[in-house]
Amino acid sequence: xxxxxxxxxxxxxxxxxxxxxxxxxxxxxxxxxxxxxxxxxxxxxxxxxxxxxxxxxxxxxxxxxxxxxxxxxxxxxxxxxxxxxxxxxxxxxxxxxxxxxxxxxxxxxxxxxxxxxxxxxxxxxxxxxxxxxxxxxxxxxxxxxxxxxxxxxxxxxxxxxxxxxxxxxxxxxxxxxxxxxxxxxxxxxxxxxxxxxxxxxxxxxxxxxxxxxxxxxxxxxxxxxxxxxxxxxxxxxxxxxxxxxxxxxxxxxxxxxxxxxxxxxxxxxxxxxxxxxxxxxxxxxxxxxxxxxxxxxxxxxxxxxxxxxxxxxxxxxxxxxxxxx
Numbered sequence: 001x002x003x004x005x006x007x008x009x010x011x012x013x014x015x016x017x018x019x020x021x022x023x024x025x026x027x028x029x030x031x032x033x034x035x036x037x038x039x040x041x042x043x044x045x046x047x048x049x050x051x052x053x054x055x056x057x058x059x060x061x062x063x064x065x066x067x068x069x070x071x072x073x074x075x076x077x078x079x080x081x082x083x084x085x086x087x088x089x090x091x092x093x094x095x096x097x098x099x100x101x102x103x104x105x106x107x108x109x110x111x112x113x114x115x116x117x118x119x120x121x122x123x124x125x126x127x128x129x130x131x132x133x134x135x136x137x138x139x140x141x142x143x144x145x146x147x148x149x150x151x152x153x154x155x156x157x158x159x160x161x162x163x164x165x166x167x168x169x170x171x172x173x174x175x176x177x178x179x180x181x182x183x184x185x186x187x188x189x190x191x192x193x194x195x196x197x198x199x200x201x202x203x204x205x206x207x208x209x210x211x212x213x214x215x216x217x218x219x220x221x222x223x224x225x226x227x228x229x230x231x232x233x234x235x236x237x238x239x240x241x242x243x244x245x246x247x248x249x250x251x252x253x254x255x256x257x258x259x260x261x262x263x264x265x266x267x268x269x270x271x272x273x274x275x276x277x278x279x280x281x282x283x284x285x286x287x288x289x290x291x292x293x294x295x296x297x298x299x300x301x302x303x304x305x306x307x308x309x310x311x312x313x314x315x316x317x318x319x320x321x322x323x324x325x
Contacts (some may be wrong), residue, residue, distance in 0.1 A: 002132050003028040004140065009129075010039050015077060016129040017103035020122050022113040023133030027172035029112055032131050033081070040077040040108050047078045053085025053111070061087070061095040068099060068107050081110040085122075092120040100127050137271070141165035141172065145179050149191065152183045156191040163193065167202045174203070204230065208243035215247075216281035220323050227315075237311035238304070244318060245297040251282035252290040296321045 001009060021032045041048055049067050056064050072078035087096060123130035142161035149156045168174040178200045185199060207226055214223040230240055250268060254275060257264060265272040282290060300317050303309035
């Protein structure tokens with residue numbers, strides 16, 4: 001299930017035996033854990049145990065089994081949390097399967113992983129309830145911002161809430177902080193675009209995204225304005241060059257590939273809509289131009305490493321190649 005479905009599941013279905021919270025959004029992972037803990041744990045100092053999953057391998061898995069099978073103290077449930085737990089197929093079959101598939105009703109096991117790794121696919125086990133804590137899409141994040149602001153007596157349009165989501169790259173940890181900042185500043189009333197621009201910090205990665213989009217439009221003024229702002233605040237031309245190289249390489253991969261947008265989205269770990277937009281941009285720039293730009297950025301990055309070129313001159317060389325060659 002998605003993180004957004006967890007609250008209803010807890011209220012309507014009660015406790016599951018094993019929860020796997022997995023994904024790259026720390027806000028979702030932390031909130032999901034807090035909801036489960038609040039719902040089932042009384043006297044956490046006695047009925048809440050945390051284990052390091054990295055150390056639980058082979059015979060040491062008996063430590064987990066022992067914790068799971070312990071009886072709660074003056075409470076209905078006991079909660080055992082395991083962080084970064086990626087057992088192998090062999091360890092699952094030998095040590096975990098019997099307990100996982102005949103789980104003690106007095107215990108809830110909470111597995112918290114930032115990402116999937118090699119090993120048994122826990123989220124595919126019938127005894128495991130998987131909670132997807134990956135970064136949400138723009139629409140979901142914008143909806144959360146809209147509802148949160150509305151509860152604070154602040155009116156914000158769908159377009160403005162979408163701006164907040166985009167500026168924070170849908171990272172809910174950042175979105176929650178920025179929305180609280182808006183609430184503290186605004187108190188009540190209608191939120192404007194100008195206020196969002198002034199209050200919400202644009203992630204450097206988003207600024208690079210805006211800057212690279214200006215390349216496909218051949219919008220030199222916007223490109224230079226964003227680049228100048230990035231250099232002034234971050235002072236790191238290397239990160240800009242890295243962003244441009246990644247952008248051009250991705251566009252070149254897309255324009256040269258015969259795969260569908262869906263297949264490429266899986267290969268490149270992008271949203272399908274993002275692949276479609278990138279394909280349009282790649283066609284606007286052209287295959288030969290993209291090949292030349294990839295070679296140029298790679299060449300200046302090599303020259304920087306060998307001390308042949310300063311980062312400032314390297315960036316200017318790439319700018320000239322983009323707009324004036």
